[in-house]
Amino acid sequence: MSLKSEIAKPIDVLNMTLDELKKKLHAAGIELYRADQIHQWIFGKSVYEFDKMTNLSEDLRNRLKELFVIGIPKEVTREVSVGDKSVKLLLKLNEKDSVEAVYMPMKERRTICISSQVGCKFHCAFCASGQDGFFRNLKVGEILSQVLLARDLSPNKKISNIVFMGIGEPFDNYPELLKTIRMLNSKNALNIGARKITVSTCGIIPKIEMLAEEGLQVELSISLHGPNDSVRGALMPVNTAYPVKALIETCKKYVKKTGRAITFEYILVKGVNASDNEANQLARLLKGMLCKVNLIPYNPIAEFPHVAPTYEEVVRFQQILQKFGVKTTVRFSKGRDIQAACGQLRSVHQKREKRKDKR
Numbered sequence: 001m002s003l004k005s006e007i008a009k010p011i012d013v014l015n016m017t018l019d020e021l022k023k024k025l026h027a028a029g030i031e032l033y034r035a036d037q038i039h040q041w042i043f044g045k046s047v048y049e050f051d052k053m054t055n056l057s058e059d060l061r062n063r064l065k066e067l068f069v070i071g072i073p074k075e076v077t078r079e080v081s082v083g084d085k086s087v088k089l090l091l092k093l094n095e096k097d098s099v100e101a102v103y104m105p106m107k108e109r110r111t112i113c114i115s116s117q118v119g120c121k122f123h124c125a126f127c128a129s130g131q132d133g134f135f136r137n138l139k140v141g142e143i144l145s146q147v148l149l150a151r152d153l154s155p156n157k158k159i160s161n162i163v164f165m166g167i168g169e170p171f172d173n174y175p176e177l178l179k180t181i182r183m184l185n186s187k188n189a190l191n192i193g194a195r196k197i198t199v200s201t202c203g204i205i206p207k208i209e210m211l212a213e214e215g216l217q218v219e220l221s222i223s224l225h226g227p228n229d230s231v232r233g234a235l236m237p238v239n240t241a242y243p244v245k246a247l248i249e250t251c252k253k254y255v256k257k258t259g260r261a262i263t264f265e266y267i268l269v270k271g272v273n274a275s276d277n278e279a280n281q282l283a284r285l286l287k288g289m290l291c292k293v294n295l296i297p298y299n300p301i302a303e304f305p306h307v308a309p310t311y312e313e314v315v316r317f318q319q320i321l322q323k324f325g326v327k328t329t330v331r332f333s334k335g336r337d338i339q340a341a342c343g344q345l346r347s348v349h350q351k352r353e354k355r356k357d358k359r
Contacts, residue, residue, distance in 0.1 A: 012071040013038060014141030017179075018188040028067055034060070036188070043189045046152050048072045071141045072149065073099075087153055093118070093142055097135060100166050101146035103153045111161040112150040114143055116177060117168025122202050124223070125235045126267055128301045129167040137173040143180045147190065162192060165200040165221070171207035181218060194218050200265065205242045205250045212257040221263040221294075222251060227281035231273050248285060261290045268317060269298045274309045279317045283324035292327040 013021060021035040037055060041047040048070045050061045073091040076098060080087050087103040099115040117137050120130030146166075151159050162184055164170040170177045181197055183189045198219040201207065211220065226232025226244070233239040251262050264286065268274040286293065295318055297308035309317070314330055321328040 010065075010067055010069045012139070012141040013042065013068050014071050014144045015139055017183060018186070024067070028063070030060070030063070038064075039188055042070060042148070046148065046157055048148070072145050073142070075149065087150075089146075089149060091146060091149065093138075099138065099142070099146065101150045102166065103150040105154070109160040110154045110158060111163060112147055112159055113163045113165050114146040114150075115166030115168050116143060116164055116170040116173045120168050121172060122169055122236070122238050124202065124225075124237075126225075126269065126298060126301065126304050126306075128303070131301075131303050137176060138168070140176050140180045140183065143176065144183060144189075147184065151190075159190075159192070161196045161198070163198040163200065163221075165198070169202055169204070170199050171201045171204040171211075174207055174210070178214065178216075181216060185216075198263075202236060202238045203242050203247045204238070205246060208250050208254055212254045217258075217260065219263065220254065220260065221265055222247070224264040224282075224293075225267050226273050227278050227285050231278060235269075235273065244285070248289075251291070252289060255290045261292060264291060264293045265296060266293055267296045267298050268309050268314060269306045270309045270313070272306060274313060274317060276316070276320060279320035283321045283326055286321075286326050287324045292329065293321055294329055294331045295321075296331050 011024065016024065018035055018039055021038065022032045025032060025035055034056070038053065041053045047053060050056070050064045050068075050070070053061060056064070073093050076090040076092045078087055078089050085105050089101045089103070090098055091101060092098045097118045099118060101115065102113040104111040104113065115138065118135040119133050120127070121134040123130045147159070147162060151157055164177065177199065181194070181199075184192045184197060185194050194217040198221050199211070200221040200223065202223045208220070208222075211218075223236070224232065224244075224247075225235050226239075229239060229243050229245075232244055254260075255262060266273075266282070282293070295314060297314055298306060300307060308314075318328045318330055
């Protein structure tokens with residue numbers, strides 16, 4: 001039976017590892033070394049059309065087009081920050097689904113923030129990602145394609161860091177997340193060091209435990225945002241399933257197992273979680289742990305009408321943590337002028353489209 005007869009539609013090359021692609025080529029009677037050439041065109045040269053792979057014969061290119069696709073989404077819109085030059089892309093996966101990716105250039109780094117789902121189940125109060133609900137998980141190729149398109153914005157087409165902090169909860173799409181990380185890390189694909197890859201989670205305890213056993217040297221980032229169940233629960237419904245005490249105990253076990261520090265993300269919302277009392281509680285909660293805290297002044301969304309603390313209040317919160325020996329940095333959101341918080345650009349675009357439909 002030929003490969004063509006086994007599949008209902010062409011297979012996305014980006015969903016396959018190099019070995020998986022070789023197996024498909026072998027089944028189609030195509031030389032295995034062609035897989036290396038295809039990967040070099042895609043990951044090494046940013047070429048996403050078989051017709052442009054000039055070291056392949058025309059007959060082979062036509063055959064590949066029958067069997068495979070290279071699933072690069074369409075760019076719907078982009079916004080460029082006047083301040084920090086961050087670029088936010090809204091990418092259309094199909095007629096229904098779109099996701100966001102953000103390219104963040106800094107002096108010594110080129111970071112890409114990518115999405116793992118269309119929508120999100122977890123409905124954190126301050127986050128635009130899940131305000132319209134959850135639709136589906138992304139496939140590996142749909143995640144990798146975000147990296148490729150954002151990478152192409154870099155002057156030398158090189159990137160230094162990947163963060164899974166876009167739309168969706170990465171651990172809720174665990175199998176595709178792990179395969180994507182391994183492809184990002186593979187020397188046959190993007191060859192990005194595991195320690196340059198950060199996975200951000202709202203705190204799904206069973207998946208943190210699973211990641212500890214994977215042997216991956218990735219960075220783990222936990223969205224904490226509250227030092228106790230009352231404060232965190234008001235912001236993050238997931239806290240009902242995985243309360244603060246259990247989450248911190250799991251994090252300590254993760255650190256012991258992996259030897260890797262954990263980063264705790266803490267969005268500061270005035271009048272909600274940013275007082276001296278909360279700072280002291282957070283400091284005591286994390287004291288002595290191998291970790292650091294990223295304090296992030298709140299980037300407002302319409303669905304959560306609050307504001308960030310003043311600069312002085314942010315500094316005071318930081319100083320309280322540092323007094324207890326908790327390593328702390330303040331991270332101002334990139335692209336605040338371009339709807340760059342998770343899900344904001346997608347949400348704004350969807351609202352515009354709905355208004356058009358009503359006319």
